Amino acid sequence: MSAAASALTVRRLRKSFGTVVAVDEVSLDAAPGEFLSLLGPSGCGKSTLLRMIAGLVEPDAGQVVLAGEDITRLAVHRRNLGLVFQSYALFPHMTVFENVAFGLRRRSVPAAELGPRVERMLELVRLGPLGARHPRELSGGQQQRVALARALVTEPRVLLLDEPLSNLDALLRDEMRVELKRLQERLRTTMIFVTHDQAEALILSDRVVVMEAGRVEQVGTPEEVYRRPATAFVARFLGRANFLAGTVAESGASGTVVALDGGGLSVVAGPRPDLVLGQSVRVAIRQEAIRLEPAGSEPGRPNHFAATVVFHAFAGQAHHYVVQLADGRELEIAAPGAARPLARGAATRIAWSPDDVILLPAGGAGPGEPR
Amino acid sequence: MRAGHGWWLLAPALLLLLVAFVVPVGMMVPTSVRPYVPLVGITGGFTARHYVKLLTDSYYLEIIGRTLALGLTVTCSTLVVGYPLAFFLARTRSRWRNWLTILVVFPLMLNLVVRTFGWIALLAQNGLVNQALQALGMVDGPVKLLFNFAGLLIGLTHIFLPFMVLVLIGAIQNIPRDVEDAARVLGASWGSAFLRITLPLSAPGILSGSILVFVLTISALVTPRLLGGPTYQVMSTLIYDEFLQRLNWPAGSAQSLLLTGMVLALIYFSSRLARRTGARA
Numbered sequence: 001m002s003a004a005a006s007a008l009t010v011r012r013l014r015k016s017f018g019t020v021v022a023v024d025e026v027s028l029d030a031a032p033g034e035f036l037s038l039l040g041p042s043g044c045g046k047s048t049l050l051r052m053i054a055g056l057v058e059p060d061a062g063q064v065v066l067a068g069e070d071i072t073r074l075a076v077h078r079r080n081l082g083l084v085f086q087s088y089a090l091f092p093h094m095t096v097f098e099n100v101a102f103g104l105r106r107r108s109v110p111a112a113e114l115g116p117r118v119e120r121m122l123e124l125v126r127l128g129p130l131g132a133r134h135p136r137e138l139s140g141g142q143q144q145r146v147a148l149a150r151a152l153v154t155e156p157r158v159l160l161l162d163e164p165l166s167n168l169d170a171l172l173r174d175e176m177r178v179e180l181k182r183l184q185e186r187l188r189t190t191m192i193f194v195t196h197d198q199a200e201a202l203i204l205s206d207r208v209v210v211m212e213a214g215r216v217e218q219v220g221t222p223e224e225v226y227r228r229p230a231t232a233f234v235a236r237f238l239g240r241a242n243f244l245a246g247t248v249a250e251s252g253a254s255g256t257v258v259a260l261d262g263g264g265l266s267v268v269a270g271p272r273p274d275l276v277l278g279q280s281v282r283v284a285i286r287q288e289a290i291r292l293e294p295a296g297s298e299p300g301r302p303n304h305f306a307a308t309v310v311f312h313a314f315a316g317q318a319h320h321y322v323v324q325l326a327d328g329r330e331l332e333i334a335a336p337g338a339a340r341p342l343a344r345g346a347a348t349r350i351a352w353s354p355d356d357v358i359l360l361p362a363g364g365a366g367p368g369e370p371r
Numbered sequence: 372m373r374a375g376h377g378w379w380l381l382a383p384a385l386l387l388l389l390v391a392f393v394v395p396v397g398m399m400v401p402t403s404v405r406p407y408v409p410l411v412g413i414t415g416g417f418t419a420r421h422y423v424k425l426l427t428d429s430y431y432l433e434i435i436g437r438t439l440a441l442g443l444t445v446t447c448s449t450l451v452v453g454y455p456l457a458f459f460l461a462r463t464r465s466r467w468r469n470w471l472t473i474l475v476v477f478p479l480m481l482n483l484v485v486r487t488f489g490w491i492a493l494l495a496q497n498g499l500v501n502q503a504l505q506a507l508g509m510v511d512g513p514v515k516l517l518f519n520f521a522g523l524l525i526g527l528t529h530i531f532l533p534f535m536v537l538v539l540i541g542a543i544q545n546i547p548r549d550v551e552d553a554a555r556v557l558g559a560s561w562g563s564a565f566l567r568i569t570l571p572l573s574a575p576g577i578l579s580g581s582i583l584v585f586v587l588t589i590s591a592l593v594t595p596r597l598l599g600g601p602t603y604q605v606m607s608t609l610i611y612d613e614f615l616q617r618l619n620w621p622a623g624s625a626q627s628l629l630l631t632g633m634v635l636a637l638i639y640f641s642s643r644l645a646r647r648t649g650a651r652a
Contacts, residue, residue, distance in 0.1 A: 056552050076555040077563075083556040089549035093571050102567075106558035147553075154557065 006065075007032040007190040008053065008158050013062035015048055022048040024214035025062070030158070033188040035181075037201040040211035041237070046194045049211075050160050053192065054083050066157055077106070082151030082159040082189075086166050088143045090135040096122070096146050097131035103154040121153040124183070141172045148180070152187065161193045165200065177203060198238045202226060210234045232360050235284045242290075242331045244283040245362065248275050255354055258283055263327030268302035269357035280362035287334040288318070289356035292342065293349040304351045307331070309342050323350060396631055403624035413621060421625035431609075435629075438606040441523055442589040446581045448528045449535040453580070457539030458569075475536050478529070487597045490526045491517065494598075518600035526598045527588050534587065535580045542576020543569070574648055582641050586634050606630050 010028040014021070023045040030036045038046040051057040053064055055076035064072045071079055091099050100118045109117070122128050125145040135143055144164060151159055164180075165173045181204055184191055195201050201208050202222040210217045210225055210233075218230040229235035232243070249266060250257035256269045258281055267283050275281065295306070310330065311322035319341050321333040333350065342348055406418045425431045460472055478486060493499045494516035501513040516522050546569060554564040592607040599608065606626060613623035 054552075054556055056556070075560070076552075077558045077560050079556070080558070081556060083553065085549045085553060087547060087549045089547060089553040091550060091554070091568060102554065102559075103557035106563070150553075150557065 005032075006030060007034070007067055008192065009063075009065040010049070010053065011063040011065065013049065013052055013064065014060045015045075015052060015057060016060060021214050023052065023059075026211075026214070026216055028209060028216070028219070030190050030192060031206075032190055035184050035191045035193065035204055035206045037193045037195060037205040037208045038211055039195055039198060039201040039208050039237070040217075042196055044211045045214040046196075046211050047162055050083075050162055050192060050194050053158075054081055054160055055079050080154065080157055082154065082156035084144070084147050084151050084159070084161045084164045086163040088135070088140075088147045088167070090143055090146055090150070092135055094134075095131065096127065096133050096135065096138070099135065099146055100131075100150045100153050102150065107154065117153060121149045124152075124186075125149045125179075140168050141176060144168065144176065145179075148183070152183075152189065156189070158190045158192060161191060163194055163196070166195070166197070173200075180204065202238070210237065212237075227356075227358075229284070229358060229360070232282060232284070235358055235360060240287045240332065240334070241284040241358070242287065244285070244329070246281060246283055248277055248279045248281060251275055251277055256359065258359065260327075260329075263329070265305065265325065265327055267357055268354045269359050270354050272359055275359065275361070282360045282362050284358040284360060285331070285352055285356060286358075287320075287332050289352050290331065290333045291351050292321070292333065292335055292339075293351055295347040295349055301351070303354060303357070304349060307348055307350045309344055309346045309348060312341060312344055314341065323348065396628070399624035399627055402620055403628055405621045407619050407621045412618070418621075421622045422629075424622070425625055425629060431626075434604050434606060434609055437520070437604075438589050438630075439633075441520070441527070441595075441605060442585045444524055445527045445531060445588040446585045448524065449532050449584050450577065450581060452528065453532055453535040453539055454577075457536045458543055460536070461540045461543035472540070476533050479533050483530070483593050484597070486530065487526060487594050490522075490529070490598060494522055494525065517598060518603050522598040523595055523603075523605070526594045527591060530591075530594055531584045531587050535584050538580035538583060539573065539576050542573045542580075545576075546572045575645060578641060578645050578648070582638060585637065590630065590634065 006029045008028075008030040010026060012025045012027055013023055014025055015023045026045070026049055028036070038049060040046045048057055052059045055071070055074065059072065062072070063070055066079070066081075091102065094102070097118055100121055101114055104114050104117060119128070119131070122131055125148055127142060127145055127149065130138065130142065135146065138146065144167075147164070161180075165176050168176060177200060193201070193204060205222055207219060207221055208225045209219050212233050218225050218234045220228075225234055226238050229238065235241050236243075244260050244267070246258040246260040246267065248256060249259040251272065253271055256272045256275060257266050258269060259266045260283070267285075269283070293304075305325050307323035307325050309321055310324050311320075313320045314337070317337045318334040319337060319339065321335060321342065322330050323333060324330050331350070402413070403421055404417050404419065405413045406416050406420075408414055425435075456475065460468060460475070463471075465471075491498075495501070496513045496515075496517075498516075500516060501510075504510045504514060505512075516525065550572070551564050551568055554568045555561065559567060589605075590607055591605075592611060595603075595605045596608050596611070599605065604612075607630070610623050610626045610630065613619050613626060
């Protein structure tokens with residue numbers, strides 16, 4: 001993507017606090033109208049990256065380019081960006097209306113235009129009649145909607161969101177997710193969304209940037225980062241998976257066979273020409289990719305194993321199982337909650353498709369990693 | 372726990388207030404309306420002349436006015452000097468921060484008389500300040516900085532600055548950084564964000580710091596006595612002289628009650644103001 005076509009470009013941005021490198025040579029591109037998530041555990045540098053884009057933190061090196069204009073050294077208040085905080089950060093001494101009007105007043109928008117614009121934005125976030133209230137008279141969800149309206153009313157070139165849903169309770173969070181996504185689709189505002197919640201990132205984003213220890217681990221669509229994680233970290237951080245160590249025994253156009261360490265079992269995966277024979281790999285299989293089949297059915301096929309249920313728990317949407325294979329190793333399985341449960345001690349067969357097998361070169365780093 | 376139980380926690384403080392404040396002040400009320408005859412002392416009967424004299428005699432009115440003016444100017448000067456200092460201390464991430472805060476409080480650890488004598492040495496006709504001013508050619512002759520308003524203003528500002536700074540640090544620290552950052556991202560320059568967000572949100576601290584310094588200033592005794600000398604009077608020194616030099620307890624009681632009334636009125640009106648601004652914030 002060329003810099004001119006992207007709404008926001010970050011080039012080799014770097015920031016350290018003392019001896020701790022918070023953001024290490026991060027480069028990103030966000031297309032106009034894109035919803036881009038920065039996903040990672042706390043302390044991975046995602047918030048610092050967002051604050052550097054906003055201008056609240058000064059980068060040590062690198063560039064922030066907004067629609068072709070280098071804004072790295074531009075003062076915060078001249079950037080025309082929007083920022084929504086986890087803490088809402090509303091102005092407690094002003095009414096909802098004045099909170100939303102704040103940015104327009106700083107831009108000297110004439111009064112005749114200001115009122116209607118604020119009202120329209122309050123309607124859009126479904127707060128129409130609450131303009132005269134003070135923030136402390138609103139619920140958490142309403143406060144965050146005021147914060148959204150306040151950030152969007154100035155029509156920012158890019159809207160930055162710093163864990164905006166993390167302070168809300170679970171039900172409200174789901175509701176706000178939908179609302180945020182619909183708002184974004186309606187306004188087509190480019191949004192950079194920081195979160196540590198992988199489900200949130202997958203649901204909302206056009207693309208996800210997975211970060212760890214100040215670096216970008218992987219950039220891709222939600223499907224890509226979930227199904228084809230580039231590193232063990234990404235595989236582990238996005239959803240739960242079973243990790244098995246092994247070595248590449250066969251590699252061809254039809255697929256890859258990995259012999260698991262410490263036993264006669266082997267796993268078949270899709271073709272991976274980048275792996276060589278004898279290479280140590282880690283096999284990752286998602287909990288929900290493993291199917292439970294009736295005991296004794298079709299023995300001998302690849303990725304089919306006899307197993308015994310050693311643990312079962314019902315979690316509403318899913319049955320959680322731990323099963324033991326013939327060689328003693330245990331695997332975790334999440335089966336659809338609607339299925340009939342298997343009792344503890346029951347003999348069963350488990351199976352998964354070669355397409356669902358994730359192969360990661362041992363040592364953590366995947367191919368093509370910018371390390 | 373039932374709501375009523377909590378009141379017992381106030382009992383020790385209320386008892387202390389009763390014994391050390393309400394009872395002595397109450398005892399002054401009858402004294403303040405007794406006639407006083409020089410060389411004889413307090414006599415029986417009733418008179419309002421101590422109050423009338425206090426509120427009509429230009430000598431007393433000047434002292435009352437001076438006391439209030441001093442309270443107001445000391446409050447303003449501690450605010451002007453203290454706010455930037457408090458803002459810095461509340462916001463800095465320097466590892467020296469705790470030491471700097473201790474430095475602000477440090478003057479409180481020295482004896483008040485010692486500190487005040489220090490100012491006499493500095494502010495005297497041939498003191499350090501006057502020598503410096505003359506050496507720099509800023510003034511022709513020595514400037515009178517002692518036994519007048521300027522001397523009291525300088526001394527009291529120095530002594531009460533820590534109180535103002537400590538109250539303001541707390542108030543400024545309570546303002547979330549995110550709120551200021553939000554204002555700046557929305558297009559407010561640093562100055563604009565300060566005036567529209569930080570300053571209004573620190574108003575409760577400004578108010579309570581101001582009340583504290585004002586009340587301490589108009590009731591201060593040692594510093595006005597030492598820096599004002601025997602003739603430049605404020606209400607507290609006047610009361611002291613009335614009781615201990617002239618032995619005119621009825622007049623002293625009337626003056627004490629007026630000063631107490633002024634302080635209570637100030638606290639009442641400012642807490643109403645706080646409630647009004649608090650309702651908005």
